[in-house]
Every structure is written in C-alpha cells, then in structure tokens.
Amino acid sequence: MDVDKQPLRIGLIGFGCVGQGFYDIIQQQPELGLAVTRIAVKSPSKPRTLPAERFSFHADELLDDPALDLLIEVIDDPAEAFRLVSAALRQGRRVVTANKAMLARHLPELVQLQAEFGGTLLYEAAVCGSIPIIRTLDGYFSHEPLHAVSGIFNGSSNYVLTRMTEEGSDYGPALAEAQAKGFAETDPSLDMGAFDPRSKAVILAAHAYGVFLNPDEVLNLGIEGIGAVDIAHAAVQGRKVKVVAGLYRLANGRVTALVTPQFVGPESPLYAVEQEFNGVVIEAKYADTQFLRGRGAGGHPTGSAVLADVLAIQRGFRYGYAKQAAAPEAQLTADLEVDAYVRHADAGVLREALTWLELPAKALQTDAHGAFATGPVAVQQLWAWRKELRTAGIFVARVGEVRPVAVLAPGVTKAAVLA
Numbered sequence: 005m006d007v008d009k010q011p012l013r014i015g016l017i018g019f020g021c022v023g024q025g026f027y028d029i030i031q032q033q034p035e036l037g038l039a040v041t042r043i044a045v046k047s048p049s050k051p052r053t054l055p056a057e058r059f060s061f062h063a064d065e066l067l068d069d070p071a072l073d074l075l076i077e078v079i080d081d082p083a084e085a086f087r088l089v090s091a092a093l094r095q096g097r098r099v100v101t102a103n104k105a106m107l108a109r110h111l112p113e114l115v116q117l118q119a120e121f122g123g124t125l126l127y128e129a130a131v132c133g134s135i136p137i138i139r140t141l142d143g144y145f146s147h148e149p150l151h152a153v154s155g156i157f158n159g160s161s162n163y164v165l166t167r168m169t170e171e172g173s174d175y176g177p178a179l180a181e182a183q184a185k186g187f188a189e190t191d192p193s194l195d196m197g198a199f200d201p202r203s204k205a206v207i208l209a210a211h212a213y214g215v216f217l218n219p220d221e222v223l224n225l226g227i228e229g230i231g232a233v234d235i236a237h238a239a240v241q242g243r244k245v246k247v248v249a250g251l252y253r254l255a256n257g258r259v260t261a262l263v264t265p266q267f268v269g270p271e272s273p274l275y276a277v278e279q280e281f282n283g284v285v286i287e288a289k290y291a292d293t294q295f296l297r298g299r300g301a302g303g304h305p306t307g308s309a310v311l312a313d314v315l316a317i318q319r320g321f322r323y324g325y326a327k328q329a330a331a332p333e334a335q336l337t338a339d340l341e342v343d344a345y346v347r348h349a350d351a352g353v354l355r356e357a358l359t360w361l362e363l364p365a366k367a368l369q370t371d372a373h374g375a376f377a378t379g380p381v382a383v384q385q386l387w388a389w390r391k392e393l394r395t396a397g398i399f400v401a402r403v404g405e406v407r408p409v410a411v412l413a414p415g416v417t418k419a420a421v422l423a
C-alpha cells in the first residue's frame with residue numbers, strides 16, 4: 005500500500021458467519037489497505053471474538069457516520085437489511101450486501117435508488133458464495149442471449165443430500181451437521197424448503213435476462229420429505245437427487261424459473277457437485293456451455309466474495325443490468341410441464357396427491373416403503389398445491405427439464421392420453 009494512502013474505512017453491519025469471515029480475511033491481508041473502523045451488531049449480550057468496545061449496537065450510528073467510506077451489510081433480517089441498505093443508498097453511499105432474501109424482494113427499488121442518488125450496491129456474496137456468477141452474467145454475458153442458467157444454488161441442502169447419498173446418513177443428523185458447519189440459514193427451512201435458492205435464482209434473472217421476478221411467484225419445492233428410498237430410486241437409474249434452480253428461455257422467447265429437486269445424471273456437471281459446493285451451468289447462444297463450481301456457503305468463501313465486491317467498488321465498478329432495456333416477459337407456471345416423481349410413505353396420502361397433480365390413480369405403485377408415481381405434471385398444478393404437498397411431506401422431484409405442455413387435439417383430455 006502507498007504509505008500516504010488512507011485506508012478505506014469500512015462500516016460492517018453484522019458479525020455472524022459472513023461478517024467474521026470477511027473480517028478474518030482482511031486481517032490476513034493488511035496490504036489491501038482496508039480498515040473495518042466500526043462494527044454494528046444487534047445483541048449486546050452475545051459472546052464475540054473481538055473486545056466489546058469494538059461494537060456498536062445501533063446500526064444507524066454507522067449510517068450517520070460520514071467518516072465511513074463504505075458499508076457492508078451482512079445481517080440475517082431481510083426487512084432490517086432493506087431499511088439500512090435503502091437508507092444508505094438514499095445517501096448515495098457505496099454498499100455491499102450478502103442478503104439474498106432482501107435483494108430478491110427489493111431489487112427493482114434498489115436499482116432505482118442507485119440511479120436516483122448515485123450510490124452503488126454490489127452483492128456477489130448473495131448468490132452461490134464464492135462463485136463469481138453475478139459479475140459473469142452482468143459483465144461477460146451482458147449482451148449474449150442465454151438459453152439457460154441453472155444449477156445448485158444452496159450449499160446446505162446439497163450437503164444434506166451428499167451425506168444421505170454417500171454415507172447413508174438420515175436427514176435430521178445431516179441437517180444438524182450443515183447447521184454446525186455454519187452453512188445453513190438461522191431458519192434452516194429456508195434452505196431445505198428451497199426458499200433460499202429461489203431468492204438466488206430471482207437475483208440471477210435480473211442479470212441473465214434483465215427480468216425482475218417476484219420470488220413469491222416462482223415455484224420452489226424442497227427436500228423436507230426426502231427419504232433414503234428416493235435417493236435409492238434415483239441411484240437405480242444411475243442418477244442423484246439434486247436441488248436444481250433453473251432459469252430457462254422458452255421457445256416463445258419468454259423466461260421461466262423454478263427450483264425443485266431433480267434426478268440428475270452423470271451427463272450433467274451438477275452430478276459431481278457435492279457437499280456445500282454450488283455449481284452453475286450457463287448455456288449461452290454463442291459461447292455455448294460453461295460451468296462454474298465453488299463453495300456455496302461458509303464464512304471464508306462468502307467473505308471472499310464480499311472482499312471482491314469491496315475492492316471492485318473501490319475501483320468504481322457497478323453492475324450494468326444491460327439486459328433490462330429489452331427484458332423478456334416471464335412465464336412462470338402457465339402452460340408448462342415436467343416429468344415428475346412423487347412419493348409418500350402412505351399410499352392413501354399419495355393417492356390424494358395424484359388427484360391434485362392430475363395424475364391417473366393407476367400411476368400409483370407401492371413397495372416396501374410406501375407408494376410412488378411418475379408422470380407428466382403441469383407446473384401450474386405443482387404451484388397450486390405446493391403448500392399441501394409440503395405440509396403432507398410428499399417428496400416431488402423433476403425427472404427431466406421443464407417444457408411447454410403438450411398441445412392436445414381438440415376434445416382430447418390429458419386423462420384420456422394417460423389412460
């Protein structure tokens with residue numbers, strides 16, 4: 005560092021897994037000239053790794069401090085994060101956040117605030133931990149049409165699936181391990197219910213396609229109902245169960261998005277993405293297929309993405325959102341279908357679910373573990389019954405890619421075709 009150069013003065017809001025990971029990294033690299041001059045946390049009573057006098061318990065004090073050159077927001081609470089980040093952007097400040105749930109809900113407003121007040125917001129750490137996917141889509145692919153961006157966007161659920169597949173672990177202990185390692189959200193149902201990867205897919209849609217999706221309108225099915233039998237069922241076919249988040253350009257030019265468990269075969273690079281690693285497959289019109297893989301959760305990998313944003317902001321970098329100007333329409337549930345696998349330990353429960361999904365009763369098969377069925381299911385039906393499926397503990401996986409529903413001849417019903 006130039007001896008005359010002042011360090012960049014950083015206000016760090018939040019000192020959990022990501023905040024500490026970032027702090028630790030910059031302690032190891034003093035030559036970067038970054039100084040965390042103030043840290044705000046919520047709880048005065050929680051034991052910390054730094055002396056108590058290092059902390060403020062009012063994040064607004066950091067917002068009000070003109071001596072800070074940049075704010076990093078890495079707290080857990082999306083509503084409070086939005087209040088703080090939007091207030092900082094109204095001051096025209098430079099801000100880095102890792103809060104995916106907050107971004108997925110408020111991205112259009114946050115983009116608008118940057119345009120209006122001249123501040124900058126970067127958030128590489130919000131999606132796939134250490135993988136530089138936002139900058140890749142926003143910058144490198146800023147003008148290239150993309151057929152699809154899909155992948156494993158949640159480290160915790162992938163960790164649980166790996167432990168169940170490789171070690172035969174049960175779901176509960178595998179989840180407890182993911183929590184102990186600091187991968188899971190404070191509320192792990194966000195990970196296991198695929199709400200967290202849904203937020204990440206919504207954020208990527210803004211950069212891959214220029215589309216701002218409402219997360220509540222994107223189908224997400226999780227792995228809470230999974231059992232060893234489902235993993236074995238996939239394995240017999242030479243496949244693994246992965247939670248795949250996908251953004252797909254349809255033949256009609258629209259973009260669709262969904263996040264569900266999927267049976268993935270060795271032909272996909274996602275097949276080999278294990279533990280808390282994430283992977284993203286980009287299918288581009290001219291560049292063809294690319295694959296990025298890296299650690300999707302954990303203090304250091306996510307802190308590394310925060311650091312990359314801090315240094316990028318220092319250089320004056322901002323996202324371009326180039327595709328926003330000619331964004332396609334979204335088609336989230338209507339007229340789409342997937343080949344699905346559904347299972348429950350109780351055949352009676354599954355029989356009722358088949359009526360929800362408009363699968364014929366004769367699709368139901370029983371075995372020593374209960375009942376399962378496979379067949380084409382409208383995304384609309386999965387969407388309409390998503391809460392009931394979750395509450396009943398029914399495991400649902402995609403067996404193939406999403407596609408437009410088959411157009412039937414006039415007067416021909418789906419039941420007749422399946423009969």
Ligand code: HSE
Pocket residue numbers: 130132133157158159160161187188189195200300301302
């Ligand atoms: N809970 C998240 C995950 C953390 O498991 O992927 C990283 O966003």
